[in-house]
Amino acid sequence: MKHLRWCALAVLFATALVFPAMANMVPQRTVLDNGLVLLTSQQRALPMVSIELLIEAGSRFELANQAGLANLTAKLLTYGTRRRSATEISEALDFIGASLTTGGGKDVASVSLTLLKKDLVTGLELLAEILTESIFPQEEIDRQKQAVIAAIRAREEDPGAVAETTFAAALFPKSPYGRPVEGTEPSVKSLERKSLQEFFAQHYLPNRAIMSVVGDVAEQEIAKALNQALKGWTQGAQSSQPSVPAVIGAPQWVRVNKDLTQSNIVLGHQGVARGNPDYYAIQVMNYILGGGGFSSRAMDSIRNERGLAYSVYCYFSAEKSHGTFQFVMQTKNETALEAIRIAKEEIRRIREQPVSEQELRDAKDYLIGSFPLRLDTNRKVASFLAQVEYYQLGLDYPERYADLIGKVSREDVQRVAKQYLHPEKLITVVVGNLQRLGATP
Amino acid sequence: MPRFRLGLAAVLISMLSALTSVDAAQVEEFTLENGLKVLLLEDHKSPAVTFQVWYRVGARNEKDGKSGLAHFLEHMMFKGTPTTGPEEYSRIIAKNGGRSNAFTSSDVTVYFATMSRDKIGIEIELEADRMANALLGETYFEAEKKVIQEERRLRTEDNPASALGEVASAVAFTIHPYRRPVVGWMQDIENLTRQDLVDFYKLYYVPNNAFVVVIGDFSTAEILPKIKSAFGKIPRRPEPPKVSSTEPEQRGERSVILKKEAQLPFILAFYHAPNLKSPDSFALDLLSVVLAGGRSSRLYHDLVYQQRLVRGVDADYSAVSIDPTGLSIYAQLLPGIEPPTVGREIDRLLEKAKSELISERELQKAKNQIEAAFIFAQDSIFGQAMKIGYYEAVGGWRQMNEYLDGIKKVSREDIQRVARQYLSADRRTLGTLIPIKENSP
Secondary structure (H helix, E strand, O other): OOEEOOOOOHHHHHHHOOOOOOOOOOOEEEEOOOOOEEEEEEOOOOOEEEEEEEEOOOHHHOOHHHOOHHHHHHHHOOOOEOOOOHHHHHHHHHHOOOEEEEEEOOOOEEEEEEEEHHHHHHHHHHHHHHHHOEOOOHHHHHHHHHHHHHHHHHHOOOHHHHHHHHHHHHHOOOOHHHOOOOOOHHHHHOOOHHHHHHHHHHHOOHHHEEEEEEEOOOHHHHHHHHHHHOOOOOOOOOOOOOOOOOOOOOOOEEEEEOOOOEEEEEEEEEOOOOOOOOHHHHHHHHHHHHHOHHHOHHHHHHHHOOOOOOOEEEEEEEOOOOEEEEEEEEEEHHHHHHHHHHHHHHHHHHHHOOOOHHHHHHHHHHHHHOOOHHHOOHHHHHHHHHHHHHOOOOOOHHHHHHHHHHOOOHHHHHHHHHHHOOHHHOEEEEEEOHHHOOOOO | OOOOOOOHHHHHHHHHHHOOOOOHHHOEEEEOOOOOEEEEEEOOOOOOEEEEEEEOOOHHHOOOOOOOHHHHHHHHOOOOOOOOOOOHHHHHHHHOOOEEEEEEOOOOEEEEEEEOOOOHHHHHHHHHHHHHHOOOOHHHHHHHHHHHHHHHHHHHHOOHHHHHHHHHHHHHOOOOHHHOOOOOOHHHHHHOOHHHHHHHHHHHOOHHHEEEEEEEOOOHHHHHHHHHHHHOOOOOOOOOOOOOOOOOOOOOOEEEEEEEOOOOOEEEEEEEOOOOOOOHHHHHHHHHHHHHOOOOOHHHHHHHHHOOOEEEEEEEEOOOOOOOOEEEEEEEEOOOOOHHHHHHHHHHHHHHHHHOOOOHHHHHHHHHHHHHHHHHHOOOHHHHHHHHHHHHHHOOHHHHHHHHHHHHHOOHHHHHHHHHHHOOHHHEEEEEEEEOOOOOO
């Protein structure tokens, strides 16, 4: 058992901070015959290849009474094609020591494949098969429904996850962005095979997808191999652009009672879309407020000064159409209200007073300087390139990044703090032992 | 791979046990006059350097009543020296574009930062400074104690699977310090004093009880003089006391039940087994892959896929530990399934591995999985540094050289033999989490 000095959710941080890039990744972009956008970066140090595929087939494309459909469809991809059973797929992958995972998000579904270079042909055949010949056997649907329902129950054991889903539901009621991608037990039970087949046919299309390939393979070689392997994957209707959630939840307290020693707290409200021109100033501001680990004000006042929490951080998560701001911490039930009060004070302070020159410089130096470190593996670069394309940042984004951050001023920081932080609009979620909390507003 | 994990600790442990990646011939070893060993590996595939200081001390070195001491000290190592203010270390690293952290395990305490080549000298100076001059300031002691208690609540007390692991370890080991949780028991943490930390620091944080691992984009000719100049002036001190505790052979099954608010039952079976000092460790590694490596593995295919009894199943074998630990099997049950049913089915599958040889193809598949994972692991310089460090702490980094050869030589008969020898009920501790609702607030 290892105990890290500090542990924020790495996944959240990856989306919260901006995308930097490796200086030596020299990415190339091409469009395949079937319309699939392909990004490649040849890295010859190791005989391995990482592939990431994003498809506009997330839960926002499902109807409210079909909650969980997109996630279940993504899960079923590796459970049966016209040529191979689920067991044969597992056996083939394990025999070459490859990893192939699929998952459903709110906007996109993703497929990730990592394998040895010598197995690339085998891997591409399998990838093509699941994208074009998945058959969704009823027996496998039943299995995965059971697994998803168990996952929904298991999530209830994770207080942080409960706080997060509770927050999303309160902020975006009546929107797919407010629902967990897994759906609910009754909605998952009621999903039919026909709906999965239709969802797959309608959304899993090359012109709605982005593929990145990073590793020991040349751009021309992989493009040729993919044109061959994916020739049966043909274009269809383009996807619609995501729309902003129509209803935004009012400021409120949401309390979930559980027999826990700590209260898991999320304070938050609406954020910004990824394309917002203030995105970079917001990242600098958020670093100072609570994104910057031990360099942040939140860590200083809540952890170091008062010993109230082990993990405390905040982040702006930005999607294509919308975003959220979340301030996250856990503290023993008895000090929950005190921690919330201090968090709110810090949010107010960064709005009302300019940050110091030193804080600004440190934040910018970290964001720019750590630029290459956050993409130090092939897997991370593959994911980064797909995101750069999805958010239309341009392949020169890595070169522009230092400038985007560098030009943020103290005035910008205070301006975006005033514009995008709203203490009066905060939704406060507390998951914990409420009897020990004391009187809440 | 569609396997679930207990968390970071499990991921790291399995990564370390299942794979070794470094071509050890390239590691260069130097020892300073004060006894500090330096291990250097140049790797120029990404523009960063990882610098780690490993102290040969962890929870294993604590005395009864003082559990959590090694981990508490790790936290307090960030509270400054005469030349660096409290929490300033993290700020200095961050504003120089680096990422830093630290962790404590049963065997070791490790401090590390990853930075660009031109900045890594800053980290070298700061680590040398706190090896000799940490203040462990009284002013910060009480607040940090609260932080650690929050960490314990977050990771153990409010996490059912982790809480089960803690109580099962306390039963599986009767004498050996591996029975104690690294974070410490709550009451022990409460009772620790600053003087305990000071004594522990003086005893164990000496150059002759530490070593340095550096991997990445640097030149040995450039970095070695920097390390010598920063660390070389710290005097050698008396050798710290050795731990000489041997866990007596277990003679008869042990069982432990934890009742806690949770959604799904969880079971774990821990079998005492040797560490990498035994030639059987290679066969045990392969056995754990045959049992639960990937969707086609025996336990996964049978319990998750065919019988649908569990949500996920895993087998972890930790070879890289100073004293022997063991092989653990974990499973989270599907709703409505009873723990004894799953226990019986796991037994049946283990019996099969004892009574029949695995197939040639199964053996080849497991070896392929280990070999592929071996290559994939080299993708991350941080992961490589961790592996070199663990091997060095346990038996010397040169043992990494022997790993793949050792794996290649394992026969089907070896796997059957170690299954018979080590997976017996008499050597086992069975832990069961039973979800309850009565204590709900």
